[in-house]
Amino acid sequence: MNSTNEHFRPVALQHACRLINHGPTVLVTSAHDGRRNVMAAAWSMPVEFTPPRVAVVIDKHTFTRELVAASGVFGLCIPSVSFVDTTYAVGSESGRSVDKFARHQLVARPGPVLGVPLLETGCAAWLECRLIPEAHTEDAYDTCFGEVVAAAADERIFSGGHWQFGDDNKALHTIHHLGGGNFVSAGASFRAAQP
Numbered sequence: 001m002n003s004t005n006e007h008f009r010p011v012a013l014q015h016a017c018r019l020i021n022h023g024p025t026v027l028v029t030s031a032h033d034g035r036r037n038v039m040a041a042a043w044s045m046p047v048e049f050t051p052p053r054v055a056v057v058i059d060k061h062t063f064t065r066e067l068v069a070a071s072g073v074f075g076l077c078i079p080s081v082s083f084v085d086t087t088y089a090v091g092s093e094s095g096r097s098v099d100k101f102a103r104h105q106l107v108a109r110p111g112p113v114l115g116v117p118l119l120e121t122g123c124a125a126w127l128e129c130r131l132i133p134e135a136h137t138e139d140a141y142d143t144c145f146g147e148v149v150a151a152a153a154d155e156r157i158f159s160g161g162h163w164q165f166g167d168d169n170k171a172l173h174t175i176h177h178l179g180g181g182n183f184v185s186a187g188a189s190f191r192a193a194q195p
């Protein structure tokens with residue numbers, strides 16, 4: 001399986017937050033000291049425009065959290081409809097005792113700036129992020145903040161700085177968790193009238 005997807009194109013940092021603006025379930029990727037991991041996260045959002053910054057909830061008890069804290073970096077990969085089973089699987093097991101990349105035959109490419117493992121096969125986009133050290137996160141909260149340093153998306157579903165959800169690319173639509181392994185996919189987009 002290829003680690004890169006020929007349809008992926010860089011996304012300008014000014015548009016990177018649009019990749020998660022609509023609340024897709026993401027895959028948080030991480031690596032440190034020869035170990036790597038991936039988990040699902042339903043809770044992520046943009047929090048700053050310039051530089052682009054994001055928040056993602058990563059439970060303190062997860063192996064992901066351990067790797068992200070140790071490495072200071074993480075990836076947010078945005079799975080498509082076609083990847084829903086894998087997404088649910090990697091969100092239902094811990095990487096502490098198993099290499100989920102090997103178990104699910106996931107092949108990552110290194111991020112262009114920080115070398116974070118990033119998934120393109122099965123995903124519509126990714127954001128490579130540097131963890132922002134935050135005392136409250138270290139002490140009490142599960143919310144982690146990151147600065148986006150690079151982003152890319154499949155041009156068949158994100159182009160011109162916008163998602164292009166249509167009937168012709170349904171397998172690439174993003175997925176949104178309803179709880180308990182139930183998901184909805186992004187539907188067709190439509191535009192509000194000019195105020």
Ligand SMILES: Cc1cc2nc3c(=O)[nH]c(=O)nc-3n(C[C@H](O)[C@H](O)[C@H](O)COP(=O)(O)O)c2cc1C
Nearest residue numbers: 039040041042043058059062063064091093094095
């Ligand atoms: C669809 C889905 C969404 C999830 N969303 C979150 C989330 O937003 N934050 C979180 O900490 N855990 C979330 N989880 C749970 C983690 O993915 C789960 O604890 C995972 O096993 C952690 O793996 P790790 O120990 O290998 O890091 C979600 C699980 C699923 C299936």
